[in-house]
Amino acid sequence: MKTPRTPNRRTALAALAFTAAACAVMPAAAQGTWPSRPVKIIVPFAPGGTTDILARATAAELSKAFPHPFVVENRGGAGGNIGADAVAKAAPDGYTLLMGTVGTQSINKWLYAKMPFDPQKDFTPITLVAGVPNVMVVPADKAKAAGINTVADFIKYAKANPGKLNMASSGNGTSIHLAGELFKSMSGTYMTHFPFSGSGPALLSLVGGDMDVMFDNLPSSMQLIKAGKLKALAVTSAQPSAALPDVPTVEQAGQLKGFDATSWFGLLGPAGLPPDITNRIQQEVAKSLATPAMKEKLLAQGAIPSGNTPAQFAQLIDSELKKWQPVVKASGAKVD
Numbered sequence: 001m002k003t004p005r006t007p008n009r010r011t012a013l014a015a016l017a018f019t020a021a022a023c024a025v026m027p028a029a030a031q032g033t034w035p036s037r038p039v040k041i042i043v044p045f046a047p048g049g050t051t052d053i054l055a056r057a058t059a060a061e062l063s064k065a066f067p068h069p070f071v072v073e074n075r076g077g078a079g080g081n082i083g084a085d086a087v088a089k090a091a092p093d094g095y096t097l098l099m100g101t102v103g104t105q106s107i108n109k110w111l112y113a114k115m116p117f118d119p120q121k122d123f124t125p126i127t128l129v130a131g132v133p134n135v136m137v138v139p140a141d142k143a144k145a146a147g148i149n150t151v152a153d154f155i156k157y158a159k160a161n162p163g164k165l166n167m168a169s170s171g172n173g174t175s176i177h178l179a180g181e182l183f184k185s186m187s188g189t190y191m192t193h194f195p196f197s198g199s200g201p202a203l204l205s206l207v208g209g210d211m212d213v214m215f216d217n218l219p220s221s222m223q224l225i226k227a228g229k230l231k232a233l234a235v236t237s238a239q240p241s242a243a244l245p246d247v248p249t250v251e252q253a254g255q256l257k258g259f260d261a262t263s264w265f266g267l268l269g270p271a272g273l274p275p276d277i278t279n280r281i282q283q284e285v286a287k288s289l290a291t292p293a294m295k296e297k298l299l300a301q302g303a304i305p306s307g308n309t310p311a312q313f314a315q316l317i318d319s320e321l322k323k324w325q326p327v328v329k330a331s332g333a334k335v336d
Contacts, residue, residue, distance in 0.1 A: 034094050034277055035068045041097045041267070044083025044104055046076045048200020049170055050217035050303070054129050054265045055099040057297065061288035062281070072099075076197040079173040079335065080104040081116060088117035092124070092272035097281075099129070100268045103174040106320035110328040111173035113336045119321070124273035125313040127282040128266040128306040129289070130298055133237035134179045135218045136250060137230040139209055151234045151254035154213070158189040167191035168202040168211035172335045176202075178324070179215035179236050179261035181331035186256045206230070217263050218243060218302030236261040243302035264320075266306075266313055278310055 039062070043055045052074065059070040075083035084104040090096035098104070105119045117123075138148060148154050158165055167184075169177035172195045184190060194211060196202035199220040205211045207229050214221075215236060222243065224230040234250040235241045238260045250259040267281065286307030288294050298305045308316075 039070045042083045044080035046198025049198045050219040065284040079171040085116040088122035092270040094277040098268045123268040126267040130303040131264040132303045133235040134215045136233045140231045143231040165191040165212040168214040170199040175263040
């Protein structure tokens with residue numbers, strides 16, 4: 001009986017090299033149990049806005065479901081493009097996710113002359129977290145002083161003071177910006193647009209009196225409305241919001257037939273995110289959104305929870321890209 005030969009150094013090195021090469025091409029999920037370290041959710045806007053609120057609520061729920069925490073990192077600028085681009089160029093290993101918005105995934109492509117990423121090809125849709133109406137808000141003290149109680153009052157005041165009103169937004173090309181542009185176009189009014197790095201800073205300026213109006217996402221304005229610092233004139237959706245049952249739609253209050261501008265927020269990963277990771281995240285988000293506590297929390301803020309499948313979310317992004325292209329063109333908004 002022959003004694004097996006001990007592998008020589010060259011053979012051993014070759015085996016190690018083969019193993020390393022094989023590991024390099026294996027999906028991240030196959031190399032070990034995911035997640036084996038904290039997962040980062042990038043919010044492409046400043047803290048305090050609806051994107052940030054929903055990302056933190058989602059991260060808290062996912063942290064309960066997985067052995068490692070999901071942490072939020074705010075990386076604002078360029079209408080959300082800076083943060084979204086960081087995710088588009090990240091490794092598809094499940095450790096860098098994006099809380100994308102209708103702006104980053106469906107509007108910016110038509111607004112910006114040069115885009116650092118493709119909103120469809122460079123991402124893996126995971127799930128829609130929630131949809132929300134925007135709300136037309138003005139500083140309560142300014143509204144009282146000017147006798148503005150309705151959208152019709154605001155339109156009359158704006159036409160009497162052309163170019164004197166300042167309109168805040170969370171950034172160029174965001175749904176907040178375009179809701180305002182749509183309002184200006186349909187109402188025949190003009191306000192100077194001031195883009196901020198997110199809803200948080202924009203709201204601070206609005207409450208401080210430097211800005212006169214904002215078409216903010218409802219969740220980020222809700223507490224200021226309840227505190228009496230902001231007056232809600234109307235919601236921008238086609239239907240009234242259950243969170244503000246006494247507030248009419250822009251169409252109802254301003255006689256602007258067909259006015260409809262809503263926002264949505266969802267999780268995405270870089271293109272090539274392994275299906276098993278994609279599906280695990282989607283399933284846990286859907287499970288958390290179905291709980292009475294999470295439903296109540298989001299609905300109280302004016303957000304409508306979703307948790308749909310990756311395929312359904314991809315279809316939404318495609319349809320929204322088609323919807324917003326003519327709106328951006330008609331508004332004349334453009335960012336170089």
